[in-house]
Amino acid sequence: xxxxxxGNKTLIDGLNTDLAHEYAAVITYRTYASAxxxxxxxxxxxxxxxxxxxxxxxxxxxADKITALGGQPTVKAADVQFTDxxxxxxENALADEVATIERYVERRRQAEDAGEVGLAVxxxxxxxxxxxxxxxxxxxxxxxx
Numbered sequence: 001x002x003x004x005x006x007g008n009k010t011l012i013d014g015l016n017t018d019l020a021h022e023y024a025a026v027i028t029y030r031t032y033a034s035a036x037x038x039x040x041x042x043x044x045x046x047x048x049x050x051x052x053x054x055x056x057x058x059x060x061x062x063a064d065k066i067t068a069l070g071g072q073p074t075v076k077a078a079d080v081q082f083t084d085x086x087x088x089x090x091e092n093a094l095a096d097e098v099a100t101i102e103r104y105v106e107r108r109r110q111a112e113d114a115g116e117v118g119l120a121v122x123x124x125x126x127x128x129x130x131x132x133x134x135x136x137x138x139x140x141x142x143x144x145x
Contacts, residue, residue: 011110012071015062018103022059023077025096026052031082032089044086047140048093051133058126065119090141097134101127 033048063073081092104127111119 008069008071008114011107011114011116012066012069014103014107014110015066015069016071016074017078018100018107019059019062019066020074020076020078021096021100021103022055022062023074024080025055025100026059027077027080028093028096029055031080032093035082035084036086036089037084038086040086044089047136048089051093054129054133058129061122061126065116065122069116087141087144090137090144094134094137094141097130097137101130101134104130 029048029051033045033052036044036048066073083089083092104123108120108123108127111117111123
């Protein structure tokens with residue numbers, strides 16, 4: 001039982017890290033949507049604002065699972081990088097998405113190792129969402145002059 005509890009603690013700690021980053025993503029996207037200026041303001045504002053519901057859904061999944069595993073969901077967001085440069089906003093968001101995918105792939109492995117097969121499947125969906133976000137950011141940056 002000690003191994004199972006240790007595995008759950010590692011998983012809970014990792015899920016809390018992920019939750020802090022989802023909170024940060026909501027703050028980042030809301031702030032960027034409001035602060036973006038320039039020629040692409042309307043497109044970027046809509047893009048950033050439209051990402052928020054997905055990040056909140058991910059946060060809900062994580063907080064619920066942390067609680068179900070006997071943990072306490074974090075109430076703190078990871079650090080947020082502010083910029084008022086539209087291209088830098090996209091670059092920051094892309095770097096965050098890439099790091100998020102890496103964390104979720106690791107968390108999926110931890111979930112399987114802990115026997116949390118349902119969570120592993122849920123994380124597959126989250127990884128797919130985050131990959132779509134990453135790809136859209138890459139495409140937007142390709143078009144940037």
